[in-house]
Amino acid sequence: MNNPQKRSMLTGYASLPFGEISQCVAGDIGVLGVPSEVDSGPRMGASLAPDALRKMAGQLEVDLPAAGRDLGNLDPSGDWSGVLKHLVTQMVAGDIVPVVLGGASDVALAVLRALPDLPIVAAMPVVLGDVAARPENSIWVGLNGGQPADVWDQISQRSMAWRTARQLDEGHTDFSGMPERAVLWIDMSVIDLGHAAGVVGLNPAGMKPETLVSVISAMPCSWQAVVITGLAPARDTRGMSELAAIEALNAALRNG
Amino acid sequence: MGDTAQLLFDSIPSFLGVPVGDLEDLVPGQVAIAGYFCDNLDRPVAGQRYLARQLRYASRPENAPANAIDLGDVNVFPLEPDKHFPAVVSQCEAVLETGARIVLVGGDSSGLKALGIAAQKFTGADVTVIPLKGDIAGNLSKSQPVILSVDLNELAGIWMSHPSRLTGLSPAQMIAQIDATPGNVIAAVVFGLAPALDHLGTTETRAALAILQAVAERLEKGAP
Numbered sequence: 001m002n003n004p005q006k007r008s009m010l011t012g013y014a015s016l017p018f019g020e021i022s023q024c025v026a027g028d029i030g031v032l033g034v035p036s037e038v039d040s041g042p043r044m045g046a047s048l049a050p051d052a053l054r055k056m057a058g059q060l061e062v063d064l065p066a067a068g069r070d071l072g073n074l075d076p077s078g079d080w081s082g083v084l085k086h087l088v089t090q091m092v093a094g095d096i097v098p099v100v101l102g103g104a105s106d107v108a109l110a111v112l113r114a115l116p117d118l119p120i121v122a123a124m125p126v127v128l129g130d131v132a133a134r135p136e137n138s139i140w141v142g143l144n145g146g147q148p149a150d151v152w153d154q155i156s157q158r159s160m161a162w163r164t165a166r167q168l169d170e171g172h173t174d175f176s177g178m179p180e181r182a183v184l185w186i187d188m189s190v191i192d193l194g195h196a197a198g199v200v201g202l203n204p205a206g207m208k209p210e211t212l213v214s215v216i217s218a219m220p221c222s223w224q225a226v227v228i229t230g231l232a233p234a235r236d237t238r239g240m241s242e243l244a245a246i247e248a249l250n251a252a253l254r255n256g
Numbered sequence: 257m258g259d260t261a262q263l264l265f266d267s268i269p270s271f272l273g274v275p276v277g278d279l280e281d282l283v284p285g286q287v288a289i290a291g292y293f294c295d296n297l298d299r300p301v302a303g304q305r306y307l308a309r310q311l312r313y314a315s316r317p318e319n320a321p322a323n324a325i326d327l328g329d330v331n332v333f334p335l336e337p338d339k340h341f342p343a344v345v346s347q348c349e350a351v352l353e354t355g356a357r358i359v360l361v362g363g364d365s366s367g368l369k370a371l372g373i374a375a376q377k378f379t380g381a382d383v384t385v386i387p388l389k390g391d392i393a394g395n396l397s398k399s400q401p402v403i404l405s406v407d408l409n410e411l412a413g414i415w416m417s418h419p420s421r422l423t424g425l426s427p428a429q430m431i432a433q434i435d436a437t438p439g440n441v442i443a444a445v446v447f448g449l450a451p452a453l454d455h456l457g458t459t460e461t462r463a464a465l466a467i468l469q470a471v472a473e474r475l476e477k478g479a480p
Binding site for chain 2: 209210213238240243244
């Protein structure tokens with residue numbers, strides 16, 4: 001067994017020690033896996049993502065630009081969303097940045113319910129109505145053109161900032177009114193399936209992985225929480241999808 | 257080498273489909289391509305030693321460089337570094353002394369170290385190593401002996417079977433840089449890739465093969 005393999009068995013995500021919230025200090029991150037699964041459909045496997053991300057981060061010896069603890073995985077049975085909301089609230093109150101590794105999109109929705117007053121920067125292909133209806137404006141990155149008409153109405157009424165994957169590839173990466181503090185939600189389905197196959201959603205003409213990373217790198221925002229969902233690692237034998245998630249997370253933490 | 261022996265060797269997979277030969281077959285200006293089966297000494301990643309074998313198996317003779325031969329693998333002693341480096345240096349130096357140019361394929365970056373020492377001993381002066389990342393040194397004279405270092409780990413993740421980073425060079429960018437390498441390229445190393453040995457490695461193997469082809473062709477030009 002080589003050293004990275006040994007280390008990944010002894011430590012958590014990117015060599016963070018396993019621990020509890022009480023061991024974190026202000027400014028730390030708390031990595032929490034929530035292995036929920038998508039309800040149905042042919043592209044399941046999101047529940048494997050937290051451990052797959054830990055494994056790949058260990059293999060690549062990822063240098064995380066933040067200190068903190070890996071808090072392990074939540075038990076996805078029972079009232080996990082209630083527990084998740086409580087943990088996220090507790091961490092944010094202590095100036096600890098929750099880094100939540102889903103799981104399906106319900107993981108992000110639980111996090112957003114825990115932080116109702118913060119704006120959202122969402123990298124995902126579709127706008128969710130209840131997220132768009134939040135009091136704070138959201139920024140959508142990598143939006144796919146195929147949105148329901150009522151959602152377009154919501155977007156136009158709220159003057160939301162959004163960019164499609166194509167716009168981002170063409171260099172339109174500036175966002176006026178970027179909030180100073182926000183929640184970052186990266187749904188890996190924002191990436192084009194041709195570039196990274198390990199996602200639960202089909203998103204033709206989606207973003208390139210490197211575009212996602214560069215866009216997040218360019219956002220001068222203090223992330224109060226980061227959520228990654230929609231990764232189905234077993235569908236990507238090359239590990240490109242996990243790599244994209246890891247690099248996107250690192251890009252966010254470098255700013256935050 | 258006799259005709260009978262050559263007939264037998266023709267069925268052996270070789271780099272880019274070039275003829276298989278020995279040290280005594282080399283002539284000045286020829287390009288000798290040799291495998292380097294060692295990946296545990298410098299920037300070690302297990303599996304990099306299989307690159308030479310993978311590229312030989314994937315090679316087709318259609319575009320074989322006209323003036324190159326496959327010299328086999330250099331003898332290595334990966335578990336005895338004190339014995340290993342002098343042995344590899346000596347073999348590389350022996351190739352250079354024939355007037356041929358040498359390409360080491362596979363393994364870790366220890367091959368580059370050994371080749372650098374050999375080139376220095378052969379020329380009696382420091383030999384510039386030109387890596388593909390960053391700007392190519394533009395102020396070299398045409399006769400300046402250089403070693404071309406092609407680290408396949410610089411390829412962007414999209415070309416790899418098991419990517420370790422998203423960004424990087426494409427094979428086309430690497431080949432363009434290889435073509436534009438200034439100076440008198442007397443040696444090269446192509447290393448840094450632990451190829452997937454099944455169908456997953458198809459893309460990276462083809463990319464590596466195209467890059468090796470460009471390296472061999474650049475060495476054939478010598479000091480353009």
